[in-house]
Amino acid sequence: MRLIAIFFGLIFLLVGFRSNQSIELIFPSSWPEPIYNSNNYPLNEQKVELGRALFFDPQLSSDNTISCASCHSPYNAFTHVDHQLSHGINDRIGTRNSPAIFNLAWQKDLMWDGAIHHVDAQALAPINHPDEMGSSINEIVQKLNKDVRYKKAFKSIYSDDLITGERVLKLLGQFMISLVSCDSKYDRVMSGKDKFDEQEKRGYELFCKNCSECHKEPLFSDYSFRNNGLEPDPQLKDIGRMKITQNRMDSLKFKVPSLRNIEFTFPYMHDGRYKKLSEVIDHYDRKIHFSNTLDPILEKGIHFTTNEKVDLVAFLLTLTDKNFMFAPEHGYPKDFFNQK
Numbered sequence: 316m317r318l319i320a321i322f323f324g325l326i327f328l329l330v331g332f333r334s335n336q337s338i339e340l341i342f343p344s345s346w347p348e349p350i351y352n353s354n355n356y357p358l359n360e361q362k363v364e365l366g367r368a369l370f371f372d373p374q375l376s377s378d379n380t381i382s383c384a385s386c387h388s389p390y391n392a393f394t395h396v397d398h399q400l401s402h403g404i405n406d407r408i409g410t411r412n413s414p415a416i417f418n419l420a421w422q423k424d425l426m427w428d429g430a431i432h433h434v435d436a437q438a439l440a441p442i443n444h445p446d447e448m449g450s451s452i453n454e455i456v457q458k459l460n461k462d463v464r465y466k467k468a469f470k471s472i473y474s475d476d477l478i479t480g481e482r483v484l485k486l487l488g489q490f491m492i493s494l495v496s497c498d499s500k501y502d503r504v505m506s507g508k509d510k511f512d513e514q515e516k517r518g519y520e521l522f523c524k525n526c527s528e529c530h531k532e533p534l535f536s537d538y539s540f541r542n543n544g545l546e547p548d549p550q551l552k553d554i555g556r557m558k559i560t561q562n563r564m565d566s567l568k569f570k571v572p573s574l575r576n577i578e579f580t581f582p583y584m585h586d587g588r589y590k591k592l593s594e595v596i597d598h599y600d601r602k603i604h605f606s607n608t609l610d611p612i613l614e615k616g617i618h619f620t621t622n623e624k625v626d627l628v629a630f631l632l633t634l635t636d637k638n639f640m641f642a643p644e645h646g647y648p649k650d651f652f653n654q655k
């Protein structure tokens with residue numbers, strides 16, 4: 316009898332231990348240390364899982380039609396591809412293209428203009444935005460408190476089943492911080508497990524010479540704010556970083572986006588103006604719009620021959636990380652939503 320008790324005790328201990336495990340971000344040793352301080356709020360497997368359920372749950376919008384994943388689909392490295400600008404509830408159109416979400420642990424500022432500094436505060440913006448989810452954290456908390464699936468899940472993580480706004484935001488933050496994309500062909504080449512073909516090699520050289528100052532390896536962004544010479548859209552009148560700092564010298568500057576998974580994150584730029592990578596390269600080649608905040612690196616444009624353009628695109632395609640995009644643990648959490 317005592318043996319049986321010890322046996323079940325042990326099983327309980329093992330299961331309990333496994334399901335409440337803290338997790339570490341896994342990334343190549345050559346990468347810089349993440350900025351996200353995991354000591355303050357360590358990643359935890361169960362919390363990441365619950366954060367994923369919230370991320371895919373349309374109950375976070377006022378009419379239960381739009382989830383975070385509607386605009387940030389895992390199969391496109393967590394951005395949307397169907398429109399230039401994001402579409403929210405009642406098909407209302409926003410003013411910017413949704414950025415891809417991965418490697419947030421290395422980013423100091425979020426949004427195209429750096430309006431947000433902490434991942435736990437991020438979700439409030441789309442939740443409250445009338446053209447995005449049109450809801451409020453109080454409304455969401457009320458809905459979730461009536462949902463037994465969440466009651467059960469909260470109870471198993473925290474010692475009570477209290478669903479609070481703070482917990483919801485932190486859980487979403489846990490899921491997003493856990494999204495690390497570091498398994499592309501480029502990464503395998505860098506770790507000596509694979510080789511570029513001749514064309515990719517030429518493309519990589521062109522990239523290092525012309526693009527990597529801003530799209531800095533290994534994250535493919537230095538996450539600074541810069542003006543890359545896009546002609547301002549007369550309708551959107553988006554002044555970028557200046558909206559936050561009120562400093563004229565920040566006019567038309569936007570956060571340098573990572574080029575990881577770029578094959579799948581079209582349309583491109585903060586307003587989604589370009590559909591194809593060849594159009595982006597043509598932009599740098601001959602469409603640079605001059606203004607007094609244009610980045611000095613781009614003053615003369617970056618010129619390529621037709622062959623060089625093809626080589627550069629071949630290199631950019633090596634940044635695709637399908638293992639990240641199609642990882643079951645990043646997709647719709649069927650098991651959570653199908654439970655009775």
Ligand code: HEC
Binds near residue numbers: 384428442
């Ligand atoms: C209607 C479409 C839409 C929905 C729904 C939406 N987002 Fe976004 N998201 C955007 C757009 C557009 C931006 C860029 C906004 C800006 O720069 O001003 C963005 C930016 C972000 C960023 C910043 C990424 C970066 O690299 O700076 C994160 C993180 C994010 N969203 C998470 C979420 C979460 C969490 C939810 C659900 C609570 C959500 N989003 C719902 C469209 C959406």
Ligand code: HEC
Binds near residue numbers: 582595
């Ligand atoms: C001076 C810094 C700078 C240089 C050099 C630069 N870029 Fe960019 N790039 C940016 C900025 C800033 C953006 C975002 C602009 C925006 O949306 O307003 C961007 C956007 C992009 C995008 C769109 C990404 C997305 O997710 O929307 C691609 C693709 C891109 N650049 C490729 C390149 C290539 C290829 C080169 C070299 C030929 C290059 N860039 C050189 C700063 C730079």
